[in-house]
Amino acid sequence: MKVSFASDRNIIKLDDVMVSLHCHHYNCGLVKVLEEMKGINARDIFIQAATEEFYVNFRNYISNYLEGKTVIEKTEAAADLYRFMGFGRLDLSGLNESGGIAYADSSYYVIGWLAKYGRRETPVCHLTCGFLSGILGAIYGQIDGKYIVEEKKCMITGHDICEFVVSVVK
Amino acid sequence: MAIESKKVIELASRLSIESNERGIMAAFGVYAAMNYNEFFFKVVSRVINAVDFKTAQTVERKLYDAVLECGYHTFHGIRTSMHWREHILPMIKSLEDEVYALVAVTNIFGIGFIEVEELLPGQKLVTVVKNAYDPGRYLEEYGIQPHGRCYMSSACTASYMDLVYGPRYPSGIGTFISAEASCRSKGDHICKFIAERCAKS
Numbered sequence: 001m002k003v004s005f006a007s008d009r010n011i012i013k014l015d016d017v018m019v020s021l022h023c024h025h026y027n028c029g030l031v032k033v034l035e036e037m038k039g040i041n042a043r044d045i046f047i048q049a050a051t052e053e054f055y056v057n058f059r060n061y062i063s064n065y066l067e068g069k070t071v072i073e074k075t076e077a078a079a080d081l082y083r084f085m086g087f088g089r090l091d092l093s094g095l096n097e098s099g100g101i102a103y104a105d106s107s108y109y110v111i112g113w114l115a116k117y118g119r120r121e122t123p124v125c126h127l128t129c130g131f132l133s134g135i136l137g138a139i140y141g142q143i144d145g146k147y148i149v150e151e152k153k154c155m156i157t158g159h160d161i162c163e164f165v166v167s168v169v170k
Numbered sequence: 171m172a173i174e175s176k177k178v179i180e181l182a183s184r185l186s187i188e189s190n191e192r193g194i195m196a197a198f199g200v201y202a203a204m205n206y207n208e209f210f211f212k213v214v215s216r217v218i219n220a221v222d223f224k225t226a227q228t229v230e231r232k233l234y235d236a237v238l239e240c241g242y243h244t245f246h247g248i249r250t251s252m253h254w255r256e257h258i259l260p261m262i263k264s265l266e267d268e269v270y271a272l273v274a275v276t277n278i279f280g281i282g283f284i285e286v287e288e289l290l291p292g293q294k295l296v297t298v299v300k301n302a303y304d305p306g307r308y309l310e311e312y313g314i315q316p317h318g319r320c321y322m323s324s325a326c327t328a329s330y331m332d333l334v335y336g337p338r339y340p341s342g343i344g345t346f347i348s349a350e351a352s353c354r355s356k357g358d359h360i361c362k363f364i365a366e367r368c369a370k371s
Contacts, residue, residue, distance in 0.1 A: 005183060005278070005280075007176075007179050007180065007183060007277070007278075008283070009282075009283050009301055010179075010276075010277040010278070010279070010280060010281065010282055010283040010284070010301075011280060011301070012204075012279075012280030014204060014206075017206055017208075018206070018207045018208070018280065018303060019204050019205060019206055019207060019280055020204070020205065020207055020210075020279055020280035020281045020303075021187065021202050021203070021204050021279045021280060022202065022203065022205065022210075022240060022279075023200035023201060023202050023240045023243065023244045024200055024201040024202075024203075025200065025236060025237075025239040025240040025243055025244075026236050026237050026239070026240035027203060027205075029232075029233070029235070029236025029237075029239065029240070030210075030213070030214075030233065030236060032236075033229060033232040033233055033236060034213070034217055034229075037217070037221070037225070037229065039221070040217055040220065040221070042217075045213055045216055045217060046213060048212075049209050049212035049213045049216070050209060052212065053206045053208055053209045053212070057206065082193065083189055083191075083192075083193035084189060084193075084204075085189070085193075085203060085204040085205065086189040086193060086194060086195035086201075086202055086203035086204055087193060087203055088192065088193040088194065089191075089192050089193040090193075105192075106192035106193055106194060108193070108194060108201060108203050111194060111201055112201045115201065127205075
C-alpha cells in the first residue's frame with residue numbers, strides 16, 4: 001500500500017486514489033443518520049458504494065502490483081488493504097470464485113458503534129459487505145456486483161465473530 | 171499571530187495514525203479509518219438526490235452534527251496529545267493562535283485545504299476551502315446545486331470555535347454554529363464558512 005500526502009493541498013492518496021481520514025463519530029454517525037431515514041435503504045446504499053469503490057480500486061491495484069500473483073496472494077493483499085485502512089481484520093481463506101464465508105474477529109464499525117451508541121440488534125458492518133463483493137469481483141475478473149454478501153453474525157449483536165456469507169448473483 | 175500554518179501541518183503530519191495488527195486505528199481518543207473520498211460522495215449524494223429538498227436539508231443538518239462531534243472530539247484529542255504539547259503548543263501564545271493551529275492541523279486529513287480568512291476573537295470565524303472533493307463531484311454528476319454541500323468543512327469551522335471559545339471540554343459543543351456562505355457546487359469560485367455564536371449560547 002502506497003500513501004502520498006500533498007501538504008499544500010491536504011490531499012492524501014492511497015495507491016493514487018484520493019482518500020481521507022475520519023473518526024468513528026462521523027463514520028458511525030453517517031450510518032445512523034441514513035438508517036434512521038424513512039424510505040431509504042441505508043444498508044444497500046453503503047454496500048453498493050463500497051462494492052463499486054473497492055471493485056474499481058482493487059482491480060487497478062491488481063493490475064499495477066499483483067499481475068501474475070495467485071488468487072491466495074491477491075486475497076491476502078485485499079485483507080491487508082482492509083486492515084491498513086483501519087476497518088479491522090478479516091479471514092478470507094473460506095472464499096473462492098463461487099463465494100463462501102468470510103470472518104472478522106476485529107471490526108471498526110463494531111468498535112466505533114459500541115463506543116458511541118452501545119449495542120444494537122442488527123449487524124452494522126455494511127461497508128465490509130461491499131468490500132467483499134468488490135474485491136472478489138476484482139480478484140476473479142467478474143463484473144461489478146456479481147457477488148452478494150450478507151452479514152449473518154455480527155459482534156455488535158453479541159456474537160464472538162462477524163460472519164459474512166458470500167454468494168453469486170444468479 | 172505566531173502560528174506558521176505550514177510548520178504546523180508539517181509537524182502534525184508526523185503524528186502516528188496507523189492501524190494496529192487488528193486493523194484498528196486508535197488515535198487521540200477516537201477510532202479513525204481511511205476511506206475513499208468517492209465512497210462518501212456516492213453514499214451521501216445518492217441519498218440526498220433520492221429524497222425531497224426538505225428531507226435532504228434535514229439529512230445534511232444531521233450529518234453536520236455528526237461531523238461537529240467528529241471535529242470537536244478529534245481536535246480536542248489532538249490538542250491534548252503529547253506530540254501537540256511538545257511541538258505545537260510552544261508556538262501558541264493566545265486563544266487566536268490556537269484557532270489558527272487547529273485549522274492548520276485539519277490539513278492532514280485529506281478533506282481539502284482549509285484556511286482562516288477572518289477571525290473575530292470569541293465571536294466569528296470565517297474559513298475558506300478551495301479544493302474540497304465533493305463540490306466538484308456534485309457539479310460533474312448533478313450540475314449546479316441549490317445550496318452548499320460542504321457540511322464537513324462547515325462543521326469543522328464551528329468545532330474550532332467551540333473548543334477554543336466555548337465552555338470547557340466536553341461541554342462546549344454547539345456553542346457556535348456555522349453556515350456555508352458560498353460553495354463551488356453552487357457555481358461560486360470558493361467554499362466559505364462562517365461560524366458565529368448560537369443565539370442561545
